[in-house]
Amino acid sequence: MTVSSLKQMLVMPSFEFLTGFKLAIKRLCKEPLGLLGLILVTLIVGSAILAPWIVPHDPIAIDVLNRLKGPSAEHWLGTDQLGRDIFSRVLMGSQVALKVAFSAISLALGFGLLLGLIAGFGPAWLDHIIVTLFDTVRSFPTIIFALAVVTLTGPSLTTIILVIVVTSIPIYGRVVRTQTQALSAQEFILAERALGASMPRILGVHMLPNVIGQLLILASMDVPIVITIEAGLSFLGLGIQPPTPSWGTILNDGYLFIRNTPWMIIAGGIPLILCTLGFTFLGESLRDIFDPKLRKDI
Amino acid sequence: MLNLLEARDVRVRFRSKSVIKSLIERDDDPFLDAVCGVSLNVKPGETFAIVGESGSGKTTLARAITGLVKAQEGSIRYLDKELIGLSSSQFRPLRRDIAMMFQDPIGSLSPRLTVESLITEPFKIHGVKVDDYAEEARRLLSMVGLPAHFASRYPFQLSGGQARRVGVARALALSPKLIVADEPTAGLDVSVQGEILNLLATLQSELGLSLLIITHNLSVVRHISDRMGIMYLGRFIEQGNTDDIFEQAKHPYTQALLSANHDPDPDAHSERIELQGEVPSLLQRPMGCEFHTRCPHAKDICRSQVPEMRYSTSGHQAQCHLIDAI
Numbered sequence: 248m249t250v251s252s253l254k255q256m257l258v259m260p261s262f263e264f265l266t267g268f269k270l271a272i273k274r275l276c277k278e279p280l281g282l283l284g285l286i287l288v289t290l291i292v293g294s295a296i297l298a299p300w301i302v303p304h305d306p307i308a309i310d311v312l313n314r315l316k317g318p319s320a321e322h323w324l325g326t327d328q329l330g331r332d333i334f335s336r337v338l339m340g341s342q343v344a345l346k347v348a349f350s351a352i353s354l355a356l357g358f359g360l361l362l363g364l365i366a367g368f369g370p371a372w373l374d375h376i377i378v379t380l381f382d383t384v385r386s387f388p389t390i391i392f393a394l395a396v397v398t399l400t401g402p403s404l405t406t407i408i409l410v411i412v413v414t415s416i417p418i419y420g421r422v423v424r425t426q427t428q429a430l431s432a433q434e435f436i437l438a439e440r441a442l443g444a445s446m447p448r449i450l451g452v453h454m455l456p457n458v459i460g461q462l463l464i465l466a467s468m469d470v471p472i473v474i475t476i477e478a479g480l481s482f483l484g485l486g487i488q489p490p491t492p493s494w495g496t497i498l499n500d501g502y503l504f505i506r507n508t509p510w511m512i513i514a515g516g517i518p519l520i521l522c523t524l525g526f527t528f529l530g531e532s533l534r535d536i537f538d539p540k541l542r543k544d545i
Numbered sequence: 546m547l548n549l550l551e552a553r554d555v556r557v558r559f560r561s562k563s564v565i566k567s568l569i570e571r572d573d574d575p576f577l578d579a580v581c582g583v584s585l586n587v588k589p590g591e592t593f594a595i596v597g598e599s600g601s602g603k604t605t606l607a608r609a610i611t612g613l614v615k616a617q618e619g620s621i622r623y624l625d626k627e628l629i630g631l632s633s634s635q636f637r638p639l640r641r642d643i644a645m646m647f648q649d650p651i652g653s654l655s656p657r658l659t660v661e662s663l664i665t666e667p668f669k670i671h672g673v674k675v676d677d678y679a680e681e682a683r684r685l686l687s688m689v690g691l692p693a694h695f696a697s698r699y700p701f702q703l704s705g706g707q708a709r710r711v712g713v714a715r716a717l718a719l720s721p722k723l724i725v726a727d728e729p730t731a732g733l734d735v736s737v738q739g740e741i742l743n744l745l746a747t748l749q750s751e752l753g754l755s756l757l758i759i760t761h762n763l764s765v766v767r768h769i770s771d772r773m774g775i776m777y778l779g780r781f782i783e784q785g786n787t788d789d790i791f792e793q794a795k796h797p798y799t800q801a802l803l804s805a806n807h808d809p810d811p812d813a814h815s816e817r818i819e820l821q822g823e824v825p826s827l828l829q830r831p832m833g834c835e836f837h838t839r840c841p842h843a844k845d846i847c848r849s850q851v852p853e854m855r856y857s858t859s860g861h862q863a864q865c866h867l868i869d870a871i
Contacts (some may be wrong), residue, residue, distance in 0.1 A: 434647045434652045434653040435654055438645070438654070439655065441613055441644075442667055442670055443641075443671065452655075453655045457657060538657075
């Protein structure tokens with residue numbers, strides 16, 4: 248037996264989910280960018296969860312005498328226009344950012360996936376209805392749509408999440424629909440039908456694994472976009488209300504005081520950049536891992 | 546002997562224009578007949594070959610038989626069950642008996658599944674209890690002549706011939722009685738084609754399968770089939786025992802097809818009949834005999850009257866006015 252075939256036997260997953268998951272993590276660690284992504288994401292998620300216990304200062308305590316200071320041993324990232332510790336605010340702000348990003352994206356992804364599969368594989372009339380709905384929603388600019396919803400319901404985190412979910416569903420839905428349509432014309436789907444495979448089986452076992460890769464990438468690149476949308480809405484006073492810290496409000500305050508100090512905008516921007524990089528690397532490696540054609544170890 | 550599969554006057558129509566367009570253009574008949582009144586029967590243990598050019602409706606006929614395309618008219622009976630008009634859930638139990646193989650060996654295998662899960666999938670779909678899927682996969686792989694370690698491969702790691710064998714294993718999994726094979730040798734090297742055909746022939750004699758093979762490769766037909774039908778524009782223009790047809794083709798189209806097939810014997814000089822023109826469009830079928838536009842023997846009667854199917858004692862049948870004259 249050759250070394251490669253021995254290796255293959257060792258690496259090939261059995262079909263238990265847990266072994267598959269362990270192997271995915273193992274393979275992820277073999278790719279430098281994937282590992283970097285995993286570390287960054289773990290770091291960000293970890294600090295967001297632990298934020299209330301690890302903040303060095305109260306993020307909403309005002310200290311007007313020490314306003315707009317640069318970094319120091321006392322305040323690692325300086326202070327803002329009200330003298331609040333920016334490092335503590337960034338840490339606490341990651342909670343809001345991730346809460347919005349995770350819940351909005353996972354909801355949008357779920358609904359988009361479902362609607363996209365139905366539109367792509369279902370009857371033509373249903374496809375028309377769903378696509379028309381997608382187009383209608385996409386024709387509203389997000390901010391205008393948000394303004395309308397906030398007028399009706401009042402500003403809150405839930406409203407922001409709702410607005411982002413509704414406006415992002417078409418993005419995911421369209422990708423899934425196109426992929427599904429391309430796949431359903433392929434012979435292996437016909438072969439499954441000839442075998443008597445049920446609709447849920449065709450969609451779940453044969454379509455889903457072929458569309459999920461693109462979606463993971465899309466979702467990971469959407470994380471920073473969603474965080475900036477939250478920032479924009481908070482800036483307009485439609486989202487997070489002061490004094491609760493969020494990366495968006497830190498960035499926007501930094502923008503207002505950029506003539507006085509660059510530190511606020513740097514402090515608000517760097518976590519956003521790290522977050523973007525982390526999720527993008529992770530997403531790309533996950534796609535490669537789940538696509539046997541892109542996997543390097545077989 | 547009782548027929549395993551019996552098709553009578555099967556007609557498959559596709560809409561050629563949208564509803565709105567046909568309303569605007571006042572087209573009463575916005576359809577084309579991909580398969581137009583085909584009859585055939587397959588006996589247990591027999592191989593029937595459907596031959597024809599691209600676009601002659603062979604694949605559509607095969608898909609109508611396996612219920613992937615709806616036939617509008619006629620009847621398709623499997624044993625004593627009528628297949629036309631069955632809903633997909635009514636058809637499902639029959640799919641254990643009627644397996645289908647598709648043209649593209651690699652493209653007809655789901656790309657994210659391993660060979661093992663591909664060939665044991667039929668059991669899962671039909672809820673057949675299997676103690677050990679890996680063991681079952683090994684058994685099926687050995688049946689089609691693949692080593693057991695192929696179980697962990699993915700379709701893109703297989704060659705065309707290997708993928709075709711996996712396709713055969715998948716078709717065999719539920720021990721069907723009839724395998725409908727659409728171009729089982731398409732896209733394979735000649736040597737691999739031979740291996741696959743021999744494999745099919747061996748399995749057929751061991752398991753008593755019936756085969757319905759769709760192909761445009763006449764050497765394949767001669768090698769493997771007991772009976773054959775030649776399709777032109779969605780109809781059988783000639784049908785009969787393979788040996789009869791190869792020795793004494795009645796229809797000028799069949800004669801032209803056979804003359805275009807290379808004879809491996811270099812001393813055998815056969816006259817090659819070259820057909821003029823293109824296959825007519827299904828949207829504008831010629832009047833009279835549909836082959837008259839390309840027939841080297843066409844007479845006036847061919848342009849005006851549809852020829853009847855003529856039978857000989859051995860069951861050889863052909864649809865041509867001039868059978869006795871040619």
